[in-house]
Amino acid sequence: MAKAETLLYLDGVSVSFDGFKALNNLSFLIGRNEMRAIIGPNGAGKTTMMDVITGKTRPDEGELRFDGKIDLTAHDEAEIAGFGIGRKFQKPTVFENQSVRDNLMLALKALRGPFATLFHRDDDAERSRIDTLLATIRLTARRDDLAGDLSHGQKQWLEIGMLLAQDPELLLIDEPAAGMTDAETAATADLLREISKTHSVVVVEHDMAFVRALGVKVTVLHEGSVLAEGSLDHVSNDRRVIDVYLGR
Amino acid sequence: MTLRFLSGGLTGGRLVMLALLLASAILVPLLNLALPESHPLHVPTYAVTLMGKYLTYALLALALDLVWGYCGILSLGHAAFFALGGYAMGMYLMRQIGSRGVYGDPVLPDFMVFLNWDELPWYWYGFDAFSFAMLVALVAPAILAFVFGWFAFRSRVTGVYLSIITQAMTYALLLAFFRNDMGFGGNNGLTDFKDILGFDIQSDATRAGLFAASALALAAGLVLAVAITASKLGKVLIAVRDAESRTRFLGYRVEHYKLFVWTVSAMMAGLAGALYVPQVGIINPGEFAPANSIEAVIWVAVGGRGTLVGPIIGAVLVNFAKSWFTAALPEFWLFALGGLFVFVTLFLPTGIVGLARTATQRLRRMRKSEPDARNTGGSVTTEPRGQAAE
Ligand SMILES: Nc1ncnc2c1ncn2[C@@H]1O[C@H](COP(=O)(O)OP(=O)(O)O)[C@@H](O)[C@H]1O
Ligand SMILES: [Mg+2]
Numbered sequence: 001m002a003k004a005e006t007l008l009y010l011d012g013v014s015v016s017f018d019g020f021k022a023l024n025n026l027s028f029l030i031g032r033n034e035m036r037a038i039i040g041p042n043g044a045g046k047t048t049m050m051d052v053i054t055g056k057t058r059p060d061e062g063e064l065r066f067d068g069k070i071d072l073t074a075h076d077e078a079e080i081a082g083f084g085i086g087r088k089f090q091k092p093t094v095f096e097n098q099s100v101r102d103n104l105m106l107a108l109k110a111l112r113g114p115f116a117t118l119f120h121r122d123d124d125a126e127r128s129r130i131d132t133l134l135a136t137i138r139l140t141a142r143r144d145d146l147a148g149d150l151s152h153g154q155k156q157w158l159e160i161g162m163l164l165a166q167d168p169e170l171l172l173i174d175e176p177a178a179g180m181t182d183a184e185t186a187a188t189a190d191l192l193r194e195i196s197k198t199h200s201v202v203v204v205e206h207d208m209a210f211v212r213a214l215g216v217k218v219t220v221l222h223e224g225s226v227l228a229e230g231s232l233d234h235v236s237n238d239r240r241v242i243d244v245y246l247g248r
Numbered sequence: 249m250t251l252r253f254l255s256g257g258l259t260g261g262r263l264v265m266l267a268l269l270l271a272s273a274i275l276v277p278l279l280n281l282a283l284p285e286s287h288p289l290h291v292p293t294y295a296v297t298l299m300g301k302y303l304t305y306a307l308l309a310l311a312l313d314l315v316w317g318y319c320g321i322l323s324l325g326h327a328a329f330f331a332l333g334g335y336a337m338g339m340y341l342m343r344q345i346g347s348r349g350v351y352g353d354p355v356l357p358d359f360m361v362f363l364n365w366d367e368l369p370w371y372w373y374g375f376d377a378f379s380f381a382m383l384v385a386l387v388a389p390a391i392l393a394f395v396f397g398w399f400a401f402r403s404r405v406t407g408v409y410l411s412i413i414t415q416a417m418t419y420a421l422l423l424a425f426f427r428n429d430m431g432f433g434g435n436n437g438l439t440d441f442k443d444i445l446g447f448d449i450q451s452d453a454t455r456a457g458l459f460a461a462s463a464l465a466l467a468a469g470l471v472l473a474v475a476i477t478a479s480k481l482g483k484v485l486i487a488v489r490d491a492e493s494r495t496r497f498l499g500y501r502v503e504h505y506k507l508f509v510w511t512v513s514a515m516m517a518g519l520a521g522a523l524y525v526p527q528v529g530i531i532n533p534g535e536f537a538p539a540n541s542i543e544a545v546i547w548v549a550v551g552g553r554g555t556l557v558g559p560i561i562g563a564v565l566v567n568f569a570k571s572w573f574t575a576a577l578p579e580f581w582l583f584a585l586g587g588l589f590v591f592v593t594l595f596l597p598t599g600i601v602g603l604a605r606t607a608t609q610r611l612r613r614m615r616k617s618e619p620d621a622r623n624t625g626g627s628v629t630t631e632p633r634g635q636a637a638e
Contacts, residue, residue, distance in 0.1 A: 077493070077496040078502070081496070095490055106484065117481040120480040166499070
């Protein structure tokens, strides 16, 4: 990857919950169209980092910038989503009482105001976009079923499909392979590699085979800050990384 | 445009309900006015008025279902919007009394004469015009809902806390309207109405007309609610109900959606209240009582939350039972109501309509499986299901 322009910039970000520092002076950069894997033990602050980027949690201190000038700390979840940051949650969160198709339809990039949606009509372009997404996430046959009836792995895929439907510039993906079979995990890695050709992606994952399959730069988090950064081979030979994470 | 919205949502039971409402708007007045009292199909006037009252309750229940069933906002204060609409209508009816009041003042309602007021307060201006009063019956609840919702939804008050402040809202209004110096008749409220739009409010024809108006208003409310819930906005509302924070991360401003449906719902409730008052002949602060709002929640739960038709059925059935109980066993009504609520919560979480749906689904499945007994294993629905990616 050429030295790309920075899309996401975190500098000295700290968050504490009742005195406990979930993020501690965390700093890193994500380039445009870069894919980054984030690993680290449970409780390292990976999910909290995504909460901070997407406006769910406000940092106590530090700087968070997107696309050069946008100060993310000054905006709420809906605005940040509007800037082009999409998110998949650690626990798959889809709209269980609505069809797979409607889940994608709700996520599709479109005007988000109540009057725009009240008078919204689906057209051929929208239908074919949804068909393409359904094929990508292999849920074409389940399009009319309730999202709540999908298997855990399928919900993960639906949520990735919803992310794609939003067409954000930056995708934050929290533990996508959890609950998937080996075949599904491999397919997910393929899908993410495909997505990263045109999007920036941050993936949090524990599954080392999956991270290896992604073949991208890895950032290791520990106790709320960056412990090591580099290729997977580089970080897995790092003494401290082995001590706190890989060695256990 | 509207037709396109409806094509998706106006199906099955909703279509039947709409047809029933439109038919009764014509038939009930006809059977009341055109047939002699001796005729077996004659509908007596008291029954017309009673049913008309039930229909206004049904409109209130429908309004509540829109926010509770589709957006997860459990309002325990919807009677406030209903009562505000009722007061707007009551003020119009008071102005129509003119000099026929006990004190014979050409402008001032009796209670103002009694309080030694010598002129009409500014906020009573304009209520001699029916159209203005109707406008206020919609706009006053809308403004209250908008202001309340603006603060509550922006600060992300949800769940039980929101329900509690809706109770506080209606309770505060109850106390305010009790005060004589508010200028709404205090404890006694507004009553002794004479006529509406020039027609004697007690006459059979007026009663029949009010019934028809209630049935048509409910039909219109149903069509509006179907249009809203079948649109993409309706799907966003359900998304908010089921996974509010997820909806935010998709870029939807949840508070705007809540504010929209909350305000629309308040206007429907206001219209219901405006139709209720001329049929019962009085509006007083008791309509703001927290218990009224809670009763409305029970109607919705009994009929089936999130079904639109269910709340209409629930409101009519529960109130029919209430009329019977308060005549036959008045001291047991509250126990019966409480028991009903517990029963529905425990055994009928989807209400009467939900039960009917499950039953028809089961029946259909049984019929389907008869000729093809081998093919029943595992499948839960009657539609052929695609195979999951394996
Ligand atoms: N809302 C919260 N309130 C209190 N503690 C929290 C909250 N969110 C996260 N934490 C704590 O912060 C730490 C980091 O959590 P998290 O970011 O979920 O870790 P990871 O995703 O890396 O496993 C954990 O110790 C967790 O208990
Ligand atoms: Mg986590």
